[in-house]
Every structure is written in C-alpha cells, then in structure tokens.
Amino acid sequence: MEKVIETQDLTKAYGKGNTEVRAVDGVSLVIERGEFTAIVGPSGSGKTTLLQLIGGLDKATSGKVLLAGTAISDMSGRALSDFRRDHIGFIFQAYNLIPVLTAQENAEYVMLLQKRDKKERRARVQSILEKVGLQGLEHRRPAQLSGGQHQRVAVARALASGPDIILADEPTANLDSTTGADLVDMMKTFNEESHMTFVFSTHDPKIMSRAKRLITLEDGKIISDVRQN
Amino acid sequence: MDRITIRLAFRNILRNKRRTGLMVLLVSSGLAALILTDGLATGMIDLMIRKVTDTWLGEAQLHAPEFRETFDGVHYLKDPSSLTAILDAELGVRTYTARTMSGGMVASSNNVTPAAIIGVEPGREANVSRLKEALIEGQYLSDDNPSDILIGYKMAELLEVRLGDRIVTTSSEVEGGELSQALFRVSGILKFNDRLLDKEMAYISLAAGQKISGIGDGVHEIAIRFHADANEQEVLDRLSQKFTTEEVEFLGWRELMPDLASVLSVNSFSTLIVGGILFTLVSLGLINSMFMSIYERHYEFGVMLGLGTRRRLLFSLVCWEGAFIGLFGAIIGSVIGGAIVYWLSQTGISFGEAEMSGIMLNEPIKTIARAQQFILFPVFVVILAGLACIIPAIHGARLTPSDALRRAI
Numbered sequence: 245m246e247k248v249i250e251t252q253d254l255t256k257a258y259g260k261g262n263t264e265v266r267a268v269d270g271v272s273l274v275i276e277r278g279e280f281t282a283i284v285g286p287s288g289s290g291k292t293t294l295l296q297l298i299g300g301l302d303k304a305t306s307g308k309v310l311l312a313g314t315a316i317s318d319m320s321g322r323a324l325s326d327f328r329r330d331h332i333g334f335i336f337q338a339y340n341l342i343p344v345l346t347a348q349e350n351a352e353y354v355m356l357l358q359k360r361d362k363k364e365r366r367a368r369v370q371s372i373l374e375k376v377g378l379q380g381l382e383h384r385r386p387a388q389l390s391g392g393q394h395q396r397v398a399v400a401r402a403l404a405s406g407p408d409i410i411l412a413d414e415p416t417a418n419l420d421s422t423t424g425a426d427l428v429d430m431m432k433t434f435n436e437e438s439h440m441t442f443v444f445s446t447h448d449p450k451i452m453s454r455a456k457r458l459i460t461l462e463d464g465k466i467i468s469d470v471r472q473n
Numbered sequence: 474m475d476r477i478t479i480r481l482a483f484r485n486i487l488r489n490k491r492r493t494g495l496m497v498l499l500v501s502s503g504l505a506a507l508i509l510t511d512g513l514a515t516g517m518i519d520l521m522i523r524k525v526t527d528t529w530l531g532e533a534q535l536h537a538p539e540f541r542e543t544f545d546g547v548h549y550l551k552d553p554s555s556l557t558a559i560l561d562a563e564l565g566v567r568t569y570t571a572r573t574m575s576g577g578m579v580a581s582s583n584n585v586t587p588a589a590i591i592g593v594e595p596g597r598e599a600n601v602s603r604l605k606e607a608l609i610e611g612q613y614l615s616d617d618n619p620s621d622i623l624i625g626y627k628m629a630e631l632l633e634v635r636l637g638d639r640i641v642t643t644s645s646e647v648e649g650g651e652l653s654q655a656l657f658r659v660s661g662i663l664k665f666n667d668r669l670l671d672k673e674m675a676y677i678s679l680a681a682g683q684k685i686s687g688i689g690d691g692v693h694e695i696a697i698r699f700h701a702d703a704n705e706q707e708v709l710d711r712l713s714q715k716f717t718t719e720e721v722e723f724l725g726w727r728e729l730m731p732d733l734a735s736v737l738s739v740n741s742f743s744t745l746i747v748g749g750i751l752f753t754l755v756s757l758g759l760i761n762s763m764f765m766s767i768y769e770r771h772y773e774f775g776v777m778l779g780l781g782t783r784r785r786l787l788f789s790l791v792c793w794e795g796a797f798i799g800l801f802g803a804i805i806g807s808v809i810g811g812a813i814v815y816w817l818s819q820t821g822i823s824f825g826e827a828e829m830s831g832i833m834l835n836e837p838i839k840t841i842a843r844a845q846q847f848i849l850f851p852v853f854v855v856i857l858a859g860l861a862c863i864i865p866a867i868h869g870a871r872l873t874p875s876d877a878l879r880r881a882i
Contacts, residue, residue, distance in 0.1 A: 293875075301779050302875035322783055329781020336779070336878065339772055344484035354780055356477045401780075 245276035247310075248408055248441050249298055254307035254317075256293050256464075267293040269464035270307070275457075277408075278439040280432055282446055282455030290464040291445035292413050298443070299332050299411045300324050312408050329357050333402030335412035335444075340398035341386040347397045348373065348382035354405035365404075372400045376430060392423040399427070403434060412444035416451055428454050478786055482793035489766070493798065496762050500802025501809060503755040504854050508810030511744045511850070512817070512840030518737055519841055524832050525733060526726050528665060529602045531569075531696035532705060533712065533725045540693060541722070541729075546575055546647040549691040550721065556695060559715050565708030567700045570597035571692040573682030577644030579624070579675050581632035588628065589674045590642050592682015601696050603665065604676060611636045611661035619681045622657035625671030626664045634659050642675065646687030653685045666835045733832065752854070756861035759795060763865040767791065774869055775877025784870040791866035792859045799858025803851035811847060814840045 256268040268290045275281055283291050296302040298309055300316045309317040316327055328334075333354070341350045351369045373382055376396040386394060395415055402410045412431070416424030428444075428451050435442050444455075452458060453472075460468040486493045526532050535556055540548040550556065553571055560566050573592035578585055595614040599605040604623070605613050614621055622640065624632070634640060636659055643654050657677060665671050683689065699708050709725045716723035727734035767774070774787060821837025828834065 296875045296878070299779065301775075301878065302873070325778070325781050325783050327781075328779065332781075334776075334779050336776055340776060342481070342773065342777065344481060344488060353477075356475075357781055357783075357786075 245278075247274050248277045248279075248312055249273075249275035249443065250308075250310040251294075251298065252308040252310075254294070254297055254309060255305045256290075256297060256302065257305040266464045268297060268304075271461075271464070271466055272307075273459060273466065273469070275441060275443060277441055278435070279441055279443075279457055280435045280455055281441075281443045281457040281459060282452055283443065283459045283461060284446060284452050285461035286447060289461040291447075291461055293464075294461065295411050295413050295443065295445055299334060300328055329354060329405070331408045333405060333407040333410040335395065335398045335402050335410065335415045337414045338394075338418045340401075341394055343386050346383050346385055347378060347389065347393075347400075350386070350397050351400040351404050353401060358405060369400065369404050372404050373397075375434075376400050391419050392427065395419065395427050396430070399431060399434075403438075403440070407440070409441045409443065412442065414445050414447070416446065416448060421448070421450055424448065425450055425454070475786065478789050479793055482790050483797055485766075485790070486794050486797050492762055492766065493801075496759060496798045497801045497805060499755055499758045500799055500854060500858060501804075501806035503751045504803055504806025504850060505810035505813065507744070507748050507751055507850055508807070508846045509813050509817075509840065510747045511846050512810075512814040512842055513822070513838060514740055514743055515841040515843060516818070516821075516838045517834070518740055520834060520836070520838050521733060521737070521832050522726075524834070525730055526698075527603055528667065529604075529670065529696075530726050530729055531601055532699045533697045533709060533723065534729060535695040535697070535716065536693065536722050536724075538719065538722045541724075544574070544576065546573075546645075546686055546688070546693065549573075549647065549686075549688050549693050550695065551691045553690070553692045553695060556716070556721060559712075560695070560697060563708065563712060563715075565699050565703035565711070567698045567703075568597060568600045569695055569697040570594050570601040571679060572598075572694040572696065573679060573686050573688065573691075574693040575642075575644040575682065575686050577642055579628065579632065580641045580643065581634045581638060583633040584631055586628060586631050587673070588642075590644055590682065590685065591674055591676050592679045592686070593676055594679045601698050604663070607663040607665045607670075608661050609664045611659070613661060614676065614678055616678055616680065618660065619678045620657055621660035621678070623661040623663055623676040624659060625674065626662050627668070627672035628675065629659070629662050631672070636660070636662065640675075642677075642685065644685055646685075648687050651687070653687065655681065655685050657681075667833050748850070748853075752857055756857065759798065759858060759861045760864055763791060763795060763862050764868065766794075767865050767869045770869075771872065771877045774872050775874050775879075778872065778874040778877065787872075788866045788870040791869050792862050795862030795866075796855055796859035799855040802858065803854045806854065807847050807851050811842065814842045814846070818842065 251271055251273050254268055254271045255266060257264050257266045259265055271294060283294060285291050297304050304317055308315055311331060316324060319327060348369055351373060352365045355365045373379060376399055378393060378396055416427055431442055432454060434440060446452060457471045459466055537548040537550050560569050571594055575590045577590055579588040595616060614623060632640060638659050639656055640659060641654055641656055643652060646653050699705060713723055817840040821839040823837045824834055826835050
C-alpha cells in the first residue's frame, strides 16, 4: 500500500531545559492511502499538535514529516501554503467557516485559491453539498447554519479540492453525540467511496468505534496502535 | 488582484457596522475638515488678491523708473499716450487709468493733515478701482467739475468738514519745487474700510492733478486691469516684452506687493500641513481599529492560513479593508465638505476687522471650491487609508497557523 503520511521521530517541544514540555515526543508512524484513522487520547496528550505537525501548520522541533513522499517539514512560506492548499483538506474543531462567505462560497474557497475554473468549481461544490445533505442551503451564511451543518460545509470544502489527505481535529467536539456520529459516518462513507485518507482526532468513545485504526497518544507518545473491524 | 480578496474585504467591513461606521466617520470628518480648510484658504487668498487689485492697485502698473523708490513727483511718465496705445492693442487688458500723485497737505478751516493728493480720470478710474463704489456721501468726480475733491471719512472727521465745505491742498510742483495751492470743494465722502485710503488720500480730477503737479500731460502712474478670464501671467509676460525701454517700469501686482506675494506662496503649503496633521491622526485611529479587528479574527486567519491561503492574500485583504473604509469616508467626506464649502461660499465667515500683511480683511471670507478638493484629496484619502493598514496587515499576514488556531474561542 502507498504511504501517504509518514512521520520519523517527530518531536515538538516548548520551553527549554527544566521547563521543557514535549507535546509530541518522538512519534514515528505511517498511514497508508485510504485509511480511516483516529488519533485518540486524553486532553493534553498531543493529538492536536500531532495533527498540526502532519498538516504543516506548525514547525517540528525535530524529526520529519513526509506527505505523499514530500518532506513538508523542510518546507516553509509559499511552498508550504501551496502544498497544504493542493494536498491537504482541513476540518477544524469549530469556527471552520469564513463568516462572510455563504456555504457554497466556503465550500469553493480552496478551489478559488487553486484558481479553478468557475464552472468546474460550481458543479463540483454543488454535487458535494448534495452528498453532505446541504442542498438548498448553499446561499446561507454560517450564522444561519447549525453546528452540524457548519461541519458538513467544512467536510464539503475539504473534499471539494480533491486533496490526498483530510485532517480533522476533533470535528465532533462541539456537536451532540448523534450529530457527531452522523458526521463521522458521512466521512467514512466518503473514505470508502473515494479511497481518500482520513485522519481525525477525538476523545469520544462513540466516534472511536467507527475508526478502522486507533492510534492512542499519551504525553506526546504513541502508546498503542490498533486496527479494528 | 483576486476578486475573492476584494469580495472578502468588502464583506468584512460590514461585519461590525458600528466600528466601520466610526472609522468612516473619522475619515470623512478629516476629509471634510481638509476640504473646508482648503476652501477657506483659497477664499482668503482670493479675497486678499481682490482687495489689493480691485481696491486700488490693479493687476499691473506703469511708472517712470525710480518713482516707486522715492515717490518723488519729478519721476513721471512724460508720454502716456504712447504707453496707452500699447495697452489698447493688448487683448488681455480690459481697461486702465492714469493717475497723478502729489504729496502735500490738506487743510480746512479747522485742521490740517498730510495727504497724498491723487489725480484720477473719473470715468476710467471707476472701472479700475473701487473709488466710485467707496462713495458714501455726495457725488463722484467728473471732468466737468475740476474743483471737486473726494476725501475719506476719516480725513473728513479729522478736518471736521462736511459735503460742500472748502479745503485747500498744498503741494510742490515737480519743476522748480514751487509751492502750489489749490482750493477744492468737498463733493464726496469715501469709505474704503482701509486705513490708508480713508485717512491719508484725497482724490481730484486728472487735469487738476496735472495742474498742481505742473507736469503738463504727464502722469505718475497707469493702473491696468486684465480681463477676468485672461491668463494673468501670459498677459504680464507679453506686456513686459513690450515695455522694455528705460523710460518706463512695468510691474505686476506681485512685484508691487512683494510681502503679499510671499504670504500667498507660503499659504499654499498651509493646506498641505493641515492635511498632513489631520491624516496622521486619522491614520492612527485607523491603525488602532484595524488591529482590534485583526485580534478578533486571529482564529479565522488561522483557518484561512491552514487552508492554504497565501500570506500575501491576507496582507492585501487587510489593506483592501482599509481602502474600502477610505472610499466610503471619501465619498461621505466629500459630500459633507462640499456642502459646507458651498454654504460658506454664499454666506462667508466674518473675521471682523482682521488685518493680514497690511490688507484689511473686513468683509466675510467666502470659501472657494476647487477641483482638487473633490478629486485629488479623496483619492489621497483612499490611498492613505489603505497604506495606514499596512502595519496591521503585516501583523495579520505573519501569524503562524498553529498560534492563531490555539487562540481560545
């Protein structure tokens, strides 16, 4: 199977000497294309930091991150921004959407950055918004959408640009359990249909059970890595 | 620039209407104040020039060389007709008038005072200066009544004379220096609202003036007025080239009143200075508000950066937000400033008996609207508003995604 994410002894430390805190401590892992992986652990275990390092949102203190064979840990500036734009889809915990853009415009946003043709953008976004169950709500702004609908738009945006990987940092944290479960089920459906790689963090046991692979972090280290049916 | 940036910028400034409204008010107030300042400065300059050229001086004058240095009547223009022929041929010249000038005394039965005794061509003089308009009592001069004299109201008070009273002028003839006395009847009282003209000058007909000076057909001064729509500098240049002999000195009003010309040239910087101060203050307000706006949007900027938005786009976004605020402020400021300038162009602002560079500004200063107030100034405002946001824009663009996203919601 193709390696799509690989980290090599990845470390992120804050402070120095006696006050140093390692949010991520020597994490080495490989995630293959098409995996549906949950990174779990208690608060402060380093889940968000690991996802941010994988997504190039933060710089590692040491170690490497390779995405689809490209060492993004060596990138910076415009090259890194462009790589994120073209290869990574993000779903954040909350306030994912740009408040002044409609649902459709939010979903199109990354494709706008990619300077895709308007017709192509519109057609693709329309199709994906239907798939996530938001047809008819395209012209609403985030303030007019529920929390669950927000996250659906975020999923649509992440999928629309056709990335290699989708990283979701506790996407269900601000949702009720039913809505959260529905969201993860939707992501799983997309994973199975499009073979797109999903990596998300959670501490919700109901959500964990839907993942095919569970990587457990504690104090910045991987303490277990299991595949489940 | 991407349309997405402009679309985002425009919508972003409408998010917090109160803050945007206040910033627009700040910018528009600054621009309105600047338009008013420029309108007032232009109006004041216009008033000063009119005061000088309309009241007595004219746009240019001809004299014999050395006359203005000494005001000695012996330096007079011996052949004025040859000079007026040149003026008649110049299209930019509307009219002119010849004058004699004698220094002497004016005496009534009650008092005596030194005075400049000016001989004028009544008809022409009325079209060159405000002599006829200044008449508050009695009759204007005419060539048919060579014994009539006009004096200022302050001179009349000093001499304790009224209309019809007789006064005697004493001066010396230019040739030989013989004392010359002449009897005149006060036919009119003048009020120029100018201390010099109201107290120290008396006006008689040109023929009478030539007689008491003993200069035959000569004159001491020819005052010239240009057509209102003539290019003043071009007319001055053409006439300068024609009056090149050593027997005549041709000077424009700026050379006749060098102090005023200096004041006016300095005045032209006043709007620049006021604008600089005003918009420094406006810029500081904009910078502060924009920083607040960015601090509130740290997380949102983190999301945008995380999605692959280039820093340059975020930088442009903030600058465009500033430019839009500048644009709205410029439109509103132009309307407010224009309305105030229009209103004051009709009513004027009275400064009482203010004097500046020897010129009495004793009539209301009316503002004057100029094209640059409504074209150049607003454009500068928009650009300046965008530039003022550069510092906050740099801050926003330099955020790291992880730091921005870590901000507590």
